[in-house]
Amino acid sequence: MRRNLQYEQKTRPASKERRLQLAVAGLRGMVQFHAPLKDYTSFHIGGPADVLVQPVDVEDVIRLSRQVAEQRVPIFVLGGTNVLIRDKGIRGVVVSLAKLRAIKEEPGSVLHAEGGVGMPTLIGYAIRRSLAGLEWAAGIPGSVAGCVVMNAGTRLGEMKRSVKAVRVVSPNGTVTDCPAESIDFSYRQATLPPGIVVGVWLQLKPGVRSDIEKVVKDYLRYRRDTQPLTLPSAGCVFKNPANDSAGRVVEAVGLKGASVGDACVSTKHANFIVNQGQASARDVLSLIRKVRTRVARRTGIKLELELKLVGQA
Numbered sequence: 001m002r003r004n005l006q007y008e009q010k011t012r013p014a015s016k017e018r019r020l021q022l023a024v025a026g027l028r029g030m031v032q033f034h035a036p037l038k039d040y041t042s043f044h045i046g047g048p049a050d051v052l053v054q055p056v057d058v059e060d061v062i063r064l065s066r067q068v069a070e071q072r073v074p075i076f077v078l079g080g081t082n083v084l085i086r087d088k089g090i091r092g093v094v095v096s097l098a099k100l101r102a103i104k105e106e107p108g109s110v111l112h113a114e115g116g117v118g119m120p121t122l123i124g125y126a127i128r129r130s131l132a133g134l135e136w137a138a139g140i141p142g143s144v145a146g147c148v149v150m151n152a153g154t155r156l157g158e159m160k161r162s163v164k165a166v167r168v169v170s171p172n173g174t175v176t177d178c179p180a181e182s183i184d185f186s187y188r189q190a191t192l193p194p195g196i197v198v199g200v201w202l203q204l205k206p207g208v209r210s211d212i213e214k215v216v217k218d219y220l221r222y223r224r225d226t227q228p229l230t231l232p233s234a235g236c237v238f239k240n241p242a243n244d245s246a247g248r249v250v251e252a253v254g255l256k257g258a259s260v261g262d263a264c265v266s267t268k269h270a271n272f273i274v275n276q277g278q279a280s281a282r283d284v285l286s287l288i289r290k291v292r293t294r295v296a297r298r299t300g301i302k303l304e305l306e307l308k309l310v311g312q313a
């Protein structure tokens, strides 16, 4: 029987490569196929993305969201400071909001920051405007959007306290502004509608510049004294168990300084794993397993991951 080849060619589903191309077609921002992600993470670890995209503005994000949904390809938003990307990298589209970095002051001591604004930049801006309320976040390296999604926090406060509203682009490209009251913030998580956080409003208050600066400087000094900030890491690896600290528990079972390959439990703060050179995700994961197993055996505590594990092994 003769097969109708022309018909088959028309109806055959597009290849994975073609769907990826269609998902990122027409974007104005950078599009890079087979992009190494190592350099986009604070851990300096991780395999490549099928395609890495840096939208230039919210319109670009909307277009990307729609096309990704139409082509049914996976999408992951990467800030890069609390993730461990496995060695074979991430399939589908990885989005970096690094180009969405505008900040503007609005009436009533409110700052609006686009999703890709780094927390250190935002704190610097607030200081220059004598706006108080973000000092608790001094030293957190993530993007403001990542900090909302993770409800980032320190012993001085958490994101929940500063957020007034969040702008999200949904997978079908709709833009929704969610007031803080509609968001369920809990320990290192926030329940938001599915989509990409492209903007955050922060409610601050008028303050005295030198006072704000002092709190920030003191906290940065405290961090330098207690955390391994000179080596690549992804911040805290584990969530703190109830009424305890993960760092204290890991230290108590004798694992400060334990290593697998170039991945090492920091000798300065046992809830940090540092990359001493060429650590792979596999090294880090094997060290994480070792820590969890020993902690569970000796204390009964099941340590939960704070960092997000993504990609293929």
Ligand SMILES: Cc1cc2nc3c(=O)[nH]c(=O)nc-3n(C[C@H](O)[C@H](O)[C@H](O)COP(=O)(O)OP(=O)(O)OC[C@H]3O[C@@H](n4cnc5c(N)ncnc54)[C@H](O)[C@@H]3O)c2cc1C
Binding pocket: 042, 076, 077, 078, 079, 080, 081, 082, 083, 097, 115, 139, 140, 141, 142, 143, 144, 145, 146, 147, 148, 149, 150, 151, 152, 153, 154, 195, 196, 197, 198, 229, 233, 234, 235, 236, 308
């Ligand atoms: C040295 C160091 C110190 C740190 N100290 C702290 C600390 O004191 N307290 C603390 O809480 N954290 C700390 N962190 C971790 C990290 O900075 C925070 O968790 C931060 O909130 C992560 O932001 P990010 O932009 O890097 O997001 P990522 O780590 O890349 O992503 C985290 C999650 O958020 C999602 N996400 C990111 N951006 C978006 C977006 N625009 N829209 C939708 N989803 C998004 C990602 O897909 C992922 O699921 C530290 C990290 C380092 C390296």
